[in-house]
Amino acid sequence: MKKKMTGIIIIIVLVLGIGACVLYKIIEKSVMDRETFNFKNATNGSNDTVSHDEHSFYGKILEVFPSYIIVEPNETEEERKSSDKFHIELKNDNTIYKVGTNVKITYIGFVKESYPAQIGATKIEIVSEN
Numbered sequence: 001m002k003k004k005m006t007g008i009i010i011i012i013v014l015v016l017g018i019g020a021c022v023l024y025k026i027i028e029k030s031v032m033d034r035e036t037f038n039f040k041n042a043t044n045g046s047n048d049t050v051s052h053d054e055h056s057f058y059g060k061i062l063e064v065f066p067s068y069i070i071v072e073p074n075e076t077e078e079e080r081k082s083s084d085k086f087h088i089e090l091k092n093d094n095t096i097y098k099v100g101t102n103v104k105i106t107y108i109g110f111v112k113e114s115y116p117a118q119i120g121a122t123k124i125e126i127v128s129e130n
Contacts, residue, residue, distance in 0.1 A: 053108070054106060054107070054108050054122070055079075055106070055107055055108070056104055056105060056106040056107070056123075057073045057074070057077040057078070057079045057080075057104070057105055058073070058074045058077060058102065058103070058104050058105075058127065059071040059072050059073040059074055059077065059086070059102070059103060059105065060072050060074070060100060060101070060102055060103070061097055061098065061099055061100065061101045061102075061103060062085065062099065063099065064097050064098065064099055066090075067089065067090055068087055068088055068089050068090055069088050069090065069097050069124075070085050070086070070087060070088070070116055071085070071086045071088055071103060071105060072084055072085055072086075073086065079111070079117075082111050082113065082117050083111075083113070083115065083116060083117035085115070085116035085117065086105070086116055086117050086118070086119060087114075087116045087117065087118045088105060088119065088121045088124065089118075089120075089121065090124075093124065095124070095126075097124075097126075098129060100129075101126055101127075101128070101129045102126075102127040102128045102129075103124055103125060103126055103127055104123075104124075104125040104127055105119070105121050105123075105124055106121065106122050106123040106124075106125070107119040107120055107121045107122055108120060108122055
C-alpha cells in the first residue's frame with residue numbers, strides 16, 4: 001500500500017511539473033510576442049491604435065485655441081477613417097494659426113480614439129491660408 005501511495009504521489013508531482021512547464025512556455029511566448037509585436041496593429045490597453053512609425057495627413061483648421069487646434073483631415077486621408085476631427089496640442093509653438101488654414105500634420109505614436117481624436121504631433125506645416 002505504501003509503494004502504491006508513493007507511486008501515485010510521484011505521478012501527481014510529474015503531472016504538476018509538466019503542467020507548470022507548459023504554462024511557463026505559454027506565458028513566455030505571450031510575453032515574447034508582445035515584445036516583437038507589429039505596432040501598426042497593436043493597442044496600448046485601451047481602444048487606441050499604437051504606431052511607432054511617422055505618419056502625416058493634410059487637413060483644415062476648424063478651431064483655434066491658445067494651447068491646441070482642431071483639424072479636420074481631408075476626405076482622402078487615412079486618418080479620416082478614425083475621426084473627422086483631431087485635437088492637436090501646440091507645444092512651444094508660437095505660430096499664429098487661423099481657422100480655414102490648410103495644414104500638414106506629422107505625428108508619431110498612436111491615435112487616441114477620443115472625440116476629437118488626439119495625436120502626438122511632431123510638426124505642423126501651413127500649406128495654404130484662406
